[in-house]
Amino acid sequence: MTDKDIALVNRFYMGPDEELDQWQVELIKAVMEVYPPDWPVEALSGTLRYKDGVLVLVPRQVGKTTIAGAIEFISFFKSIAVQGSRTNIGIVAQQTTNAKVLFDRFKQPFINNNALEARFKVTGYRGVYPRDKKLVAECKVHASDRPEKLQSIPFNSEGGVALTLDELHLQKLETYTALKLGIQAQRNTTMLMISTAGDENSHTLHILQQYGEEALLGQHPEFGYFRWYSPDQYDNFDPVGIKLANPAVACGRLSVAKVLDSNRMIPEYEFTRYILNRNGQSENVYLRASVFANAGGDEGIPEEDRQRCVIAVDRTSNWEYATLVAARKIDGVIHVELLAQIKDPTSPNLVRICKKLYKKYKCEFVMDAAMLKDVWTALREKERVPVEFYNTTQIANATSQTYALFADDRLVHVSDPIMVNQRKHAMTKALGEQYVLSVKDSTGDIDSIRAMVLAAHKAETTERNKPSVISVQ
DSSP, X not given: OOHHHHHHIIIIISOTTOOOOHHHHHHHHHHTOBOOTTOSSGGGTTSBSOTTOEEEEOOTTSOHHHHHHHHHHHHHHHHHHSTTOEEEEEEEESSHHHHHHHHHHHHHHHHHOHHHHHHEEEOTTSOEEESSTTSEEEEEEEESSOHHHHHTSOOBOTTEEEEEEEOGGGOOHHHHHHHHHHHTTOSSEEEEEXXXXXXXXXXXXXXXXXXHHHHHTTSOTTOEEEEOOOOTTSOTTOHHHHHHHOHHHHTTSSOHHHHXXXXXXXXXXXXXXXXXXXXXXXXXXXXXXXXXXHTBOSOOSOGGGOSSOEEEEEEOTTSSEEEEEEEEEETTEEEEEEEEEEESOOHHHHHHHHHHHHHXXXXXXXXXXXXXXXXXXXXXXXXXXXXXXXXXXXXXXHHXXXXXXXXXXXXXXXXXXXXXXXXXXXXXXXXXXXXXXXXXXXXXXXXXXXXXXXXXXXXXXXXXXXXXOOOOO
C-alpha cells in the first residue's frame, strides 16, 4: 500500500473535503503490508504479509465502515490491475441487510464519480462489475446465515482483501471456517475481520482474539491483530481510557465530551463494550450503584403535589409480591416514591387498591400489558379508572428514557430499601436496536425497579397540572 493508493482512496472514495484520518491510513497500510523485495524467502517477496487473516477490533463511532470499505475499494482496483486476475470480493455480515450497509459505502464512488461510472456498473445490491467484459471482477454482499453456501464461492483479490467479515462478535465458527476454506487456495489474498468487543456468547471472536494475542507473541506471523481498547485499570469515564479505546478521539476528530454526550443513555455494560471496547456480558445491571445513589433524596413527592400523579403497578413473576410506585414531574424533575409492596397479591385485590387510590387522588395508572392484564382490563372497562398498559416496545422506550433521566440528574427517589436491594438484580437484554429490563435475565425480583421505570416514563411524557400522590392505608 503506497501513498499513491491512499491518495486514490481520498480522491475517489472519501466525500468532498474529507480524507482518511492518519490512524486509518496507518491501519490500512498495515492490513495491506507486503514482504519487502529483499525478503529471504523469494516466493514471499512482494506478497501480502497477513495471508492468514487480519482481525481489527475497534469501538463504535470511529468509522469502521469507512475503513472496511476503503480497504475493499483499493483491493478491488489492485486486483483488477493484475493482468489475468480473477477478482471476486465478498462483504459478509450476519444478515444481508447489515452487509448492505458496508456495500453501500463501497459502491458510492462508482455512482458519484463520472470516470468510475463510465468503467463500472452497479446493479443494486447484486454487485459492482467492470463494463469491460475482458475483466473478470465483482464485489457482492453475502449473508452468513448459511455457511455451507459461502464455502463454494471462489473469493479472490490478488494482492488485497478478498473478504470482509463484519460483526465478528455475532458470527458462528462454521462461518469463519467456511470462508477460510474458500480462500485458502489463493496465493496472495487475505480476509479482514472487523468487530467491536464481544460478550460471553461471542465464541468465534474469543477464539480469534486469543489467536491474535498469540500472533503478537510471534506464534502466527501471517495473522494480523489490531485492537483499540481501554484497559481495566481505567475507570469507565476516564478521558485517558476513552482516548486509548477510540482512535478517532486520539487523533482529534472526536472529543471525549462528544463521546460521553452521545452515549449518555446507554447502560454501563453497553458503554463498556461498545465505547471502551472491552469484552463483557450481553446483559448486565441496568443502573450502576453510583448512578442510583446520586439520585437519592430525603423526601418523597411533596404533600402539596400529591394529586393527579402517575402510579405504576408491577408484580413478581410468581405473584409473591406486587409493588406500587408513584411519580410526579415538578419543575422538570421526576420525583418517584415507592408507595407500597403487597405480599401475595391477587388481581381483585390490586383492582380494589387502585380504585381506592384513584378515588382519593385522581391518579393515573400504568402497568405491563401482559403481566397485569386482568387488573388493567377491570380498571379500564369496569371501574372506568384511567390506566395505560405498556407493551414490550413501550417498556423498552421507558427503560432507555428513564436511564437518561438518571444520567441528566432529572430523577429523584427516596432510596427505599426495597428499591436499593432490587437495583443490583435488575438486568437488561437486547431488543432489536434497543434494550429492555428483563425479568427472566435478572438475578432476583425487580418489580419495584420496573414500576419505577414505568411511572417515571409516564410522568415524563405526560403534561400535567400540579397535584399528585398518596399513601395506601
